[in-house]
Amino acid sequence: MTAPKPYELRADYDTKTITVYQAYSPQIATAALEHGRFVAPFSFNRMTWIKPSFLWLMARSNWGARPGQERTLAVRITRTGWERALALAVPTDPQAPGYGSYDRWRVAFDRAAVHVQWDTERSLHGAGLPYYSIQVGLSRHVIREFVDEWITEIVDLTERVRKMRDFLNSRQVDKARRLLPREAVYPLSPELRRRICASE
Structure with missing residues (x-):
């Protein structure tokens, strides 16, 4: 199997949608699942x-054990929204690359409606891997668009995450691995690849 490139966008996607993951408190997750979209107490005023x-999210949320991140949601959004x-x-x-100086980057960054960040990818056990995964930060200027236009489905993965955590704690790694969501390299146009600094 070919090793992932350092900055490669990998995801669960089909011809029209892509799945992104978020971890929330029970209050935010329950309200989102009931309405099929994010509603209060979800904040529309911060990134x-x-x-x-x-x-990566499992490492961040400690498999749903971190306070305020107990519920794991798979959010299916349109590829059109994702690429926007x-x-x-x-x-x-x-x-x-592409900004020429710190000052030019700073101006663009401060004005940007969306931020992207590459973080060290994680293994099932949370260890760092020699390649990266992407995070996309949506500012208050595009959050309404995300909620009202891009989301096609929200699925609660909390029980699946707990089951995987239990398998890992009991050293049944193969059983945990079988529950991983599928991932494949997401196709990017040359323009988008340059925009997010993805590998060629």
């Missing part, structure tokens, strides 16, 4: 981060 890497977010994005890295 929300969406992540196509399930394992990427097209609006400015990387969090001031050394990203």
